[in-house]
Structures are given as C-alpha cells and as structure tokens.
Amino acid sequence: MTTDRLSTIFAALADPTRRAILARLAEGDATVNELAEPFSISLPAISRHLKVLEHAGLITRSRTAQWRSSSLRAEPLREATAWMDRYRRFWDESFTRLDAHLQRIQSEEKKQ
Amino acid sequence: MTTDRLSTIFAALADPTRRAILARLAEGDATVNELAEPFSISLPAISRHLKVLEHAGLITRSRTAQWRSSSLRAEPLREATAWMDRYRRFWDESFTRLDAHLQRIQSEEKKQ
C-alpha cells in the first residue's frame, strides 16, 4: 500500500539506523563497512538499509574497485519539509503572529 | 524495533491516508465519520489511523456525546523539521551561500 514519493521518503526516515547513517554521511562519503561499524547489526542488514535510502533518493552510490561508497543527497528532505511547511502555522510562533497580523488587517478592512 | 519519538512521527507520516487526514484537519476539527468520508476504506481502518496519529502526537482527541473530534497538533512536525534542518545545507542554496560566507570569515580569522 503506497509507492508515492513522500511516503517512501518518510518511511526511509522512520528508522533510527537509517537516520544515523544519514548523519554519518553528512560528515562525508563512506563505504558500507564504515557505515556498519558503529552498529551491532550485520552487514547484510546495513546493505538493505542503504538500498532503502537509495530508493528514497536520500543517497547515491558509486563503486571504485570493490568498495561502494555512499553519499548524501538530501534533496528529498526538502520535499518532506515542503510538505510539512503547510502546517507551520500550527506550531510556529512567528507564523502565529503573522497570522494574527493578517487577521487584524482583514477585520480592519471590513470595518471600512 | 524502535519506539523513539522521531521514528514514530516519521512512520505516522509515511502513510498517504494519514497525511490526507492531517490535511483535512488543517481546515478544522472533524469527527471520525467526517474524516472517513473521502476514503474508500472502512471506519475501523480510519479509527486505527487516528490512533497512530494520536500516538505520534499529531492529533488530540476529545469527545462530546457520541462524537469524537480530532484536532491537529502539528508540534511533532516541528521536531521532524528540526531534525531535517541539519541537512539543509545539502540542498538549500541560501544555506550554501551562508555556509560559504561563514567559511570565508573563518579563514580570514585564521590569517590574523
């Protein structure tokens, strides 16, 4: 149930191991072994996580010799953020103030 | 596997039906029946989606008489956005410019 892009992105982010991998990649490209090192899970498991991230567009992969290097591609996060921004006024103070300001203007316009 | 807050939030957002429900709630509170109306899935299914959203803190629920009204509580989206913001420099142009600016300042400080 679901193959839309946003769902894929959010699903990819819904795993702490994958988020940690992204965090690691933010510091620079890394091989599968390097990425696996901090975790107590097997290499095949990491390999699958990388496949999920790649499928979501959150990483790209290149190979040199027998090493496969992953690099961060955070553009999908922009999409995700863009979606969430629709709800910003429900939490963001400055947005609330802006909203109040606009309402004030509106009600003043009505008076005239 | 996983009960950390951020995972719960992202997992909740990884479903298009749930995102649509949030979109609907952005226009105002609604009962379960009202929320179910646009979808071709059963009421129990909607009821569970609401439970997922509630568990993620994305909605709160109140009851009056036999109706249970849901209302949006987007604060968790702020948390999610906050997490993603760490990667903003990987996609946002203005961030790149800011980054370049900061690096310029830093390297100039080193010269002195």
Place this chain on the structure above:
DNA sequence: TCGCTGTTTAACACCTTCGTTAATTAACGT
C-alpha cells in the same frame, strides 16, 4: 589462478502494519 576483502543475494523467521467483517461499547432521543 587462488585467496582475500568488500558487498550483495538467498532463504528463512519473526513481528508489525493495514485492511476486512462482525461484535461490542457509548451516548443520545423517544
């Protein structure tokens, strides 16, 4: 070619998620 290192694929188990229908609970109105 052989062996080593790095990584993926295969096969399996387990648990969770998502949907269904049927039954139950809750509160209202008569």
Place this chain on the structure above:
DNA sequence: ACGTTAATTAACGAAGGTGTTAAACAGCGA
C-alpha cells in the same frame, strides 16, 4: 427500555519490514 448513530475492539489474513546466517559475486593483488 429500545432503537439509532458513532466509534472502537476483536479476530483474522495478506503483505511487507527487519534481522539472521550462509552462499554467491566482484575486484584486487601475489
């Protein structure tokens, strides 16, 4: 009390995610 409306819980099945170990594949280097 009874029937109706609103919503949830129960019980079940299909599908998918995550992890494991063992086997396979890929590329290097002697």
